[in-house]
Amino acid sequence: MNQHDLDVLDEIQRRVLWLATRIVDAANHDRNTGDGVKVGGHQASSASLVTAMTALWFAHLDAEDRVAVKPHASPVFHAIQYLLGRLDRSYLPKLRARGGLQSYPSRTKDPDEVDFSTGSVGLGAAAPLFAAVTRRYVDAHFGERPHSRFVALIGDAELDEGNIWEAVADPATTGLGNVMWLVDFNRQSLDRVVPGIRINQWRGQFEAAGWHVVEVKYGRKLAEAYARPGGAALRDWIDLMPNEQYQSLFGLAGPALRKQFLDGAPAGIAEFIADIADDELGPLVTDLGGHDLAAMLDAYAQCDAVTDRPSVIFAYTVKGWGLPIAGNPRNHSALLSTEQVDAFRAELGLTAETEWDRLDPASEAGIRAGARREALARAPRERALGVTVPETTKVRANKPVSTQEVFGRVLVDLARDPQVAPYLVTTAPDVATSTNLAGFINKTGVFAPTEQRSWTEDRMLRWTESPAGQHIELGISEMNLFLLLGQLGLSWDLSGQPLLPVGTVYDPFVLRGLDAFLYGTYSGSRFVVAGTPSGITLAPEGGAHQSTITASVGLELPGVTFLEPAYAGSLDWLLCDALGQIAQGATPAATAAPAEDGAYYFRLSTRPIDQAPFEAARARIGDAVLRRQVVAGAYRLVDAHQAYPHLADAPVVQLAASGAVLPEVLAAAAELAEEGVAAHVVDVTSLDRLYRAWQRTLRQGVRTATVPSVPGALRSAFADRVPMVTVHDAASHAMAWLGSALGAPAVPLGVDEFGQSGSVQELYELHDLLPGSIVNAALAALSLR
Numbered sequence: 193m194n195q196h197d198l199d200v201l202d203e204i205q206r207r208v209l210w211l212a213t214r215i216v217d218a219a220n221h222d223r224n225t226g227d228g229v230k231v232g233g234h235q236a237s238s239a240s241l242v243t244a245m246t247a248l249w250f251a252h253l254d255a256e257d258r259v260a261v262k263p264h265a266s267p268v269f270h271a272i273q274y275l276l277g278r279l280d281r282s283y284l285p286k287l288r289a290r291g292g293l294q295s296y297p298s299r300t301k302d303p304d305e306v307d308f309s310t311g312s313v314g315l316g317a318a319a320p321l322f323a324a325v326t327r328r329y330v331d332a333h334f335g336e337r338p339h340s341r342f343v344a345l346i347g348d349a350e351l352d353e354g355n356i357w358e359a360v361a362d363p364a365t366t367g368l369g370n371v372m373w374l375v376d377f378n379r380q381s382l383d384r385v386v387p388g389i390r391i392n393q394w395r396g397q398f399e400a401a402g403w404h405v406v407e408v409k410y411g412r413k414l415a416e417a418y419a420r421p422g423g424a425a426l427r428d429w430i431d432l433m434p435n436e437q438y439q440s441l442f443g444l445a446g447p448a449l450r451k452q453f454l455d456g457a458p459a460g461i462a463e464f465i466a467d468i469a470d471d472e473l474g475p476l477v478t479d480l481g482g483h484d485l486a487a488m489l490d491a492y493a494q495c496d497a498v499t500d501r502p503s504v505i506f507a508y509t510v511k512g513w514g515l516p517i518a519g520n521p522r523n524h525s526a527l528l529s530t531e532q533v534d535a536f537r538a539e540l541g542l543t544a545e546t547e548w549d550r551l552d553p554a555s556e557a558g559i560r561a562g563a564r565r566e567a568l569a570r571a572p573r574e575r576a577l578g579v580t581v582p583e584t585t586k587v588r589a590n591k592p593v594s595t596q597e598v599f600g601r602v603l604v605d606l607a608r609d610p611q612v613a614p615y616l617v618t619t620a621p622d623v624a625t626s627t628n629l630a631g632f633i634n635k636t637g638v639f640a641p642t643e644q645r646s647w648t649e650d651r652m653l654r655w656t657e658s659p660a661g662q663h664i665e666l667g668i669s670e671m672n673l674f675l676l677l678g679q680l681g682l683s684w685d686l687s688g689q690p691l692l693p694v695g696t697v698y699d700p701f702v703l704r705g706l707d708a709f710l711y712g713t714y715s716g717s718r719f720v721v722a723g724t725p726s727g728i729t730l731a732p733e734g735g736a737h738q739s740t741i742t743a744s745v746g747l748e749l750p751g752v753t754f755l756e757p758a759y760a761g762s763l764d765w766l767l768c769d770a771l772g773q774i775a776q777g778a779t780p781a782a783t784a785a786p787a788e789d790g791a792y793y794f795r796l797s798t799r800p801i802d803q804a805p806f807e808a809a810r811a812r813i814g815d816a817v818l819r820r821q822v823v824a825g826a827y828r829l830v831d832a833h834q835a836y837p838h839l840a841d842a843p844v845v846q847l848a849a850s851g852a853v854l855p856e857v858l859a860a861a862a863e864l865a866e867e868g869v870a871a872h873v874v875d876v877t878s879l880d881r882l883y884r885a886w887q888r889t890l891r892q893g894v895r896t897a898t899v900p901s902v903p904g905a906l907r908s909a910f911a912d913r914v915p916m917v918t919v920h921d922a923a924s925h926a927m928a929w930l931g932s933a934l935g936a937p938a939v940p941l942g943v944d945e946f947g948q949s950g951s952v953q954e955l956y957e958l959h960d961l962l963p964g965s966i967v968n969a970a971l972a973a974l975s976l977r
């Protein structure tokens with residue numbers, strides 16, 4: 193790129209810097225929030241990436257490239273989108289306002305097109321890496337898509353996040369030559385100037401993981417100075433200078449800057465800079481490569497040339513570049529004063545009337561912006577898969593069977609469906625076989641970019657690795673599992689190919705990946721994850737491997753539908769329904785439930801249970817009605833009045849339960865019948881769907897000042913408003929709300945302490961989950977009437 197083009201880009205980056213700064217300023221100084229609470233924003237953190245981002249969008253990126261922008265640089269991103277004509281002007285003063293620009297880039301809430309949500313540091317950085325894993329899979333199975341580069345712009349402090357290194361080290365992410373990370377190496381975190389420079393450590397870690405590393409440390413002025421006689425000593429001094437001392441230079445000028453720069457300098461440095469005027473010394477010694485457009489474009493070209501591995505660029509920058517707060521140790525959330533903003537506006541030749549204007553379309557900068565807008569235009573993407581997932585695989589079990597086992601069998605059956613099979617892709621963090629994915633793996637194989645020779649023969653598990661495989665195996669990292677699931681679930685957008693992603697993980701360790709789970713669902717990703725085995729029913733494993741709060745997490749996570757079936761038939765219906773809704777995009781499946789737009793979390797067990805009670809309910813209710821009730825969230829497994837007609841005038845209680853505890857609940861119902869109490873048993877297949885249905889009616893009543901009704905899903909499962917007991921192999925409060933929803937006394941039973949090792953019988957006794965305790969709880973509930 194010639195000097196003239198660089199000058200045009202420089203004009204553009206100055207306007208980007210202005211707009212990014214003014215966006216934050218307007219949010220804090222122009223808008224009356226009415227509550228006096230600081231709006232906030234990050235002018236300094238934005239400024240450090242202005243050069244890198246201007247070079248990307250106005251000179252480097254193609255339409256198919258995908259970029260994650262570090263959270264605090266969102267004003268720069270929106271300023272660029274505005275100059276490219278992809279964001280309406282009305283949004284610029286609305287940073288952090290309702291319906292306006294989000295605090296951090298959001299796929300689902302920002303008005304302009306965001307590739308990757310960012311905000312929880314470290315996750316946005318890793319997302320493009322797993323999007324590239326997804327693209328490699330899509331290209332291998334469905335033909336190569338137009339070439340895309342997956343770029344992450346990250347703050348250097350983000351490299352303190354452990355999930356960064358989990359992602360970098362995972363074998364599934366190796367060899368991705370279309371990935372580039374750009375580290376904004378401004379050497380400041382939120383609280384301080386970072387003491388020392390960890391570049392050598394980080395470079396070593398990336399190189400050990402097989403990455404290509406580029407450093408962009410110096411701009412052209414310093415490079416030219418180093419080339420002069422004696423310049424090597426200047427370079428050595430700047431390299432050796434303590435970071436805190438170097439950062440302090442940005443707040444100084446004239447003789448004070450010279451004095452600070454020479455403090456501790458070796459002999460000869462003072463003489464080398466003696467003929468450099470005071471007003472030129474500061475711009476020279478603070479000339480960092482991350483603010484040199486030519487140096488940044490050259491670094492991008494170096495990364496493009498390396499196609500066999502990911503690349504990372506360390507771009508040396510200054511936090512607050514181009515602003516009066518540059519390099520200030522406390523500038524992270526600092527705001528320019530109104531007077532400083534006025535001076536900056538005047539310096540750029542703008543006025544209060546023209547400050548929000550786009551670049552003059554007749555100017556060279558405006559012409560480049562127009563050309564880049566056309567070059568970066570994208571065609572709409574289709575979210576729906578265009579295939580029909582069957583409502584059932586007709587799985588049957590003639591003997592006791594666990595939901596974990598049935599989950600694996602249903603996946604195998606779906607893999608036999610020629611319509612559905614090509615789009616199924618599974619993944620697990622080194623737990624595929626112990627979560628019953630072995631059958632699916634035997635049928636479809638394990639994905640690898642190239643054919644891998646198998647050196648051992650296993651009749652139970654054929655671990656064949658090839659580009660045709662449909663299971664992606666990960667190392668032991670739950671964060672990576674949810675990051676990959678999140679990107680597989682966005683493949684319709686980022687790779688032009690909808691998929692049906694399914695992941696498995698030990699349920700206790702869902703919490704270890706919870707941040708990435710939340711990140712995926714906040715981004716609008718759609719996938720299925722099975723947490724299995726779960727609860728204290730995993731009795732011999734002890735408290736470290738027993739999950740008790742995951743049901744509550746599944747219930748409370750936005751964008752997630754939590755499901756906990758107990759029987760093979762209900763699991764079959766629910767899993768087929770979940771995959772069917774994903775396949776149809778935003779279109780609801782033919783169920784009683786409203787359209788759902790998110791992920792599905794199945795909480796499963798290894799405990800085999802007798803299937804006869806479900807088959808009896810199927811015979812009593814009929815498949816069509818029962819399926820509708822199962823999918824809606826609950827059904828009456830045992831109707832006491834039909835099961836025990838002699839108890840027509842007896843006291844009535846309802847026993848509601850989910851998952852593995854159903855055998856104990858059924859036994860308790862039988863004991864209660866012997867004591868003259870009619871106990872209905874309700875199998876709650878989705879607390880989540882029941883709760884949402886209840887909340888919808890409540891909120892409708894609140895908003896319209898009308899009496900809320902009991903929603904149909906609750907009404908059909910709990911026909912009688914009578915005392916109840918809730919039973920759950922999870923924290924007792926997860927189901928306790930049912931009493932309030934039904935206006936009935938309720939006694940919740942569950943697991944409210946850390947578990948320990950033992951047998952199922954012993955641990956159920958310890959936590960009051962045995963039939964005798966459930967009977968006593970039912971009698972207590974009746975006494976509360």
